[in-house]
Amino acid sequence: xxxxIYTAAESVERSGLKGLPLxxxxxxxxxxxxxxxALTQKHSKGKILFLHGDEARYFYFIQKxxxxxxxxxLDGSQVTVDILPAGQVLALRTIFEDDLYPYSAEIxxxxxxxxxxxxxxKDEIQTNNTLALNMLSSMSxxxxxxxxxxxxxxxxxxxxxxxxxxxxxxxxxxxxxxTIHLPYDKTLVAARLGMQPETFSxxxxxxxxxxxxxxxGATIELDTVQQLVQFSCAACSSEFPCKDLQQRxx
Amino acid sequence: xxxxIYTAAESVERSGLKGLPLxxxxxxxxxxxxxxxALTQKHSKGKILFLHGDEARYFYFIQKxxxxxxxxxLDGSQVTVDILPAGQVLALRTIFEDDLYPYSAEIxxxxxxxxxxxxxxKDEIQTNNTLALNMLSSMSxxxxxxxxxxxxxxxxxxxxxxxxxxxxxxxxxxxxxxTIHLPYDKTLVAARLGMQPETFSxxxxxxxxxxxxxxxGATIELDTVQQLVQFSCAACSSEFPCKDLQQRxx
DNA sequence: CGAGGGTTTGAAGTGCATCAAATAGTGTGG
DNA sequence: CCACACTATTTGATGCACTTCAAACCCTCG
Numbered sequence: 001x002x003x004x005i006y007t008a009a010e011s012v013e014r015s016g017l018k019g020l021p022l023x024x025x026x027x028x029x030x031x032x033x034x035x036x037x038a039l040t041q042k043h044s045k046g047k048i049l050f051l052h053g054d055e056a057r058y059f060y061f062i063q064k065x066x067x068x069x070x071x072x073x074l075d076g077s078q079v080t081v082d083i084l085p086a087g088q089v090l091a092l093r094t095i096f097e098d099d100l101y102p103y104s105a106e107i108x109x110x111x112x113x114x115x116x117x118x119x120x121x122k123d124e125i126q127t128n129n130t131l132a133l134n135m136l137s138s139m140s141x142x143x144x145x146x147x148x149x150x151x152x153x154x155x156x157x158x159x160x161x162x163x164x165x166x167x168x169x170x171x172x173x174x175x176x177x178x179t180i181h182l183p184y185d186k187t188l189v190a191a192r193l194g195m196q197p198e199t200f201s202x203x204x205x206x207x208x209x210x211x212x213x214x215x216x217g218a219t220i221e222l223d224t225v226q227q228l229v230q231f232s233c234a235a236c237s238s239e240f241p242c243k244d245l246q247q248r249x250x
Numbered sequence: 251x252x253x254x255i256y257t258a259a260e261s262v263e264r265s266g267l268k269g270l271p272l273x274x275x276x277x278x279x280x281x282x283x284x285x286x287x288a289l290t291q292k293h294s295k296g297k298i299l300f301l302h303g304d305e306a307r308y309f310y311f312i313q314k315x316x317x318x319x320x321x322x323x324l325d326g327s328q329v330t331v332d333i334l335p336a337g338q339v340l341a342l343r344t345i346f347e348d349d350l351y352p353y354s355a356e357i358x359x360x361x362x363x364x365x366x367x368x369x370x371x372k373d374e375i376q377t378n379n380t381l382a383l384n385m386l387s388s389m390s391x392x393x394x395x396x397x398x399x400x401x402x403x404x405x406x407x408x409x410x411x412x413x414x415x416x417x418x419x420x421x422x423x424x425x426x427x428x429t430i431h432l433p434y435d436k437t438l439v440a441a442r443l444g445m446q447p448e449t450f451s452x453x454x455x456x457x458x459x460x461x462x463x464x465x466x467g468a469t470i471e472l473d474t475v476q477q478l479v480q481f482s483c484a485a486c487s488s489e490f491p492c493k494d495l496q497q498r499x500x
Numbered sequence: 501c502g503a504g505g506g507t508t509t510g511a512a513g514t515g516c517a518t519c520a521a522a523t524a525g526t527g528t529g530g
Numbered sequence: 531c532c533a534c535a536c537t538a539t540t541t542g543a544t545g546c547a548c549t550t551c552a553a554a555c556c557c558t559c560g
Contacts, residue, residue: 052487071401071487079401079487096390102397125383132382133375139389140346143500146396147352151321151329153403154444157547187506194404199548201508217557237302237321237329250393407515437538449516451540467525 017061017116020089022138022249025130033120040114049105049113056094056101058115062086065111066184068191069103080191083108085183093139093250095122108188142250148238153194156235158203159210161193163232166220172241178225182218207231267311267366270339272388272499275380283370290364299355299363306344306351308365312336315361316434318441319353330441333358335433343389343500345372358438392500398488403444406485408453409460411443413482416470422491428475432468457481 017023017038018031040063043049049060052071060067062084069081069090081103084090094101095118107113125132152161169180182189190200207213211231214221222228229240236242267273268281290313293299299310302321310317312334319331319340331353334340344351345368357363375382402411419430432439440450457463461481464471472478479490 073405073485073487075484077405077485079404081397081400093390093393096387097394102394125386126379129376129379129382132379132386136375136382136385136389137346139386139393140343143343143389143393143396144347144352146393146400147331150331150396150400150403150444153400154329155323155327185506194400196549197507198509198550202548205508234325235323235327237323435538446517447539448518448541452516455540 016063016087017089017114022089022134023131025128025134026124030120030124030128034116037117037120038114040112043107043111043113045107045110047107047111049107050091050101052101052104054101056091056097056099057118059089059091059094059118059121060105061114061116062088062090063112063114065107065113066109066188067111067113068106068108068188070106071103080188080194083184083188083192089249091118092121092135094118095125109184138249148236148242151237152235156232158193158195158199159207160232160235161195162189162200162203162207163211163228164236165189165193167225167228167232167240168242170225174225176224178222180220180222182220186218266313266337267339267364272339272384273381275378275384276374280370280374280378284366287367287370288364290362293357293361293363295357295360297357297361299357300341300351302351302354304351306341306347306349307368309339309341309344309368309371310355311364311366312338312340313362313364315357315363316359316438317361317363318356318358318438320356321353330438330444333434333438333442339499341368342371342385344368345375359434388499398486398492401487402485406482408443408445408449409457410482410485411445412439412450412453412457413461413478414486415439415443417475417478417482417490418492420475424475426474428472430470430472432470436468 017034018026023031043065049067050056064086066086067084067088067090069084070078071081072078090105091101099118125135152164156164166180169183170178186200186204187197190197193200195203204215208215211227212223213227233240267284268276273280293315299317300306314336316336317334317338317340319334320328321331322328340355341351349368375385402414406414416430419433420428436450436454437447440447443450445453454465458465461477462473463477483490
């Protein structure tokens with residue numbers, strides 16, 4: 001579905017590319033240049049934004065909606081790399097990957113997405129050392145997340161992984177009772193956590209049984225965060241308020 | 251065991267810090283400054299170089315030996331993050347991690363290791379944009395490896411993961427019969443691949459049965475690379491010569 | 501109201517972990 | 531150079547967690 005193109009330029013202002021911490025070292029001239037080539041499009045669920053291995057000319061900013069990043073083998077089995085909500089950038093790191101997208105991207109919830117030329121970004125990091133340094137910290141954090149994901153898959157069981165996922169949805173320093181809303185379909189959460197939907201369903205009820213959390217559809221209520229921390233964080237090498245690991249990028 | 255300190259300065263020259271692609275954009279003055287604070291030590295097997303969460307002042311270069319990077323939970327279970335051979339740098343990314351080591355490091359084969367002050371490196375990347383860019387590509391590659399590792403653990407079974415590991419030990423573009431030597435103990439390879447030693451043993455014999463490779467202790471012979479490629483790379487989203495993913499750093 | 505996707509539940513199978521024990525291999529001191 | 535001690539590796543038996551296949555249920559939305 002080739003959904004309606006509805007704007008160009010100026011979108012950078014609205015977009016929030018400018019609002020991203022990653023780009024805070026950039027001058028207005030950079031944003032203006034970007035804006036000239038920016039293009040915002042609406043996409044509906046199911047649309048493939050690009051495929052792993054495609055030649056890349058753009059990176060993207062998600063204004064609205066949800067994007068699933070994944071990789072696929074020849075025989076058709078897929079691995080979900082990440083699921084990005086509005087406010088995230090994607091395909092940035094393509095500039096370090098010979099201009100080939102390192103994963104495929106699929107719209108999983110009607111979205112509005114702005115594209116920007118990678119070439120401009122490349123030019124900018126050549127000269128803007130602070131941007132390069134910001135990208136380094138950002139990528140380092142992202143890499144740490146990946147490492148933690150490997151660890152989790154190795155030592156946490158399915159209910160613990162779900163508990164850990166829920167904990168990351170809670171704003172920092174929250175005390176007492178909390179209400180959590182799953183940010184997307186259970187099937188997607190399952191994919192994100194590397195398990196089957198059936199396993200997710202069973203694991204969630206086990207989590208409920210073991211920790212006493214309350215579940216109503218996509219809404220989950222905790223009397224106290226401790227409930228979950230005790231259950232999930234036991235099988236993890238980081239201790240609880242997993243500092244800023246909810247941020248993603250690249 | 252606090253093993254003999256046997257040299258300082260000048261070690262940079264011998265060391266090969268200078269020889270690393272990562273640092274090819276650095277001036278001699280940088281290496282000389284580094285050399286003044288460099289310290290090379292011998293460590294024997296079992297020595298803990300540093301612990302996850304320790305305050306970090308140095309990064310390291312492995313002159314000889316093997317280092318295992320790992321993380322540990324409170325209840326004592328460990329996850330092996332990587333196993334680094336001579337020629338590798340480690341703990342570089344600590345500068346993006348609030349100066350706390352992001353993992354623990356243990357000597358697993360008598361080693362000779364040079365330490366350098368992280369602060370000098372920090373200073374250098376502040377001003378040397380090319381170094382920063384090189385670090386970016388390097389870290390991007392490293393991150394890709396991590397993502398691939400997640401994928402492998404999700405869709406490859408134990409024998410396939412071993413096959414994939416073996417393939418990465420073969421020099422690029424090698425044709426016909428190949429002899430592979432495991433770079434370290436089977437127990438370590440197992441840990442590296444996230445499986446138990448028992449599983450590794452059984453999976454390796456299964457791999458042998460299914461592909462017809464020949465195994466004599468730590469030596470493995472293939473009539474042709476295809477044997478393994480067909481078996482392992484079927485369950486992977488990248489196609490065979492997994493371009494430069496044998497390199498690591500950070 | 502009916503269609504279709506999301507979600508749950510059941511039953512059965514598989515792969516890896518775990519525990520236990522045997523065997524092979526390696527380095528050490530005598 | 532040999533015997534011992536210790537570690538690495540293999541093998542067997544069993545259990546558990548997750549997957550897979552199948553089917554029912556539920557919910558939303560046209």
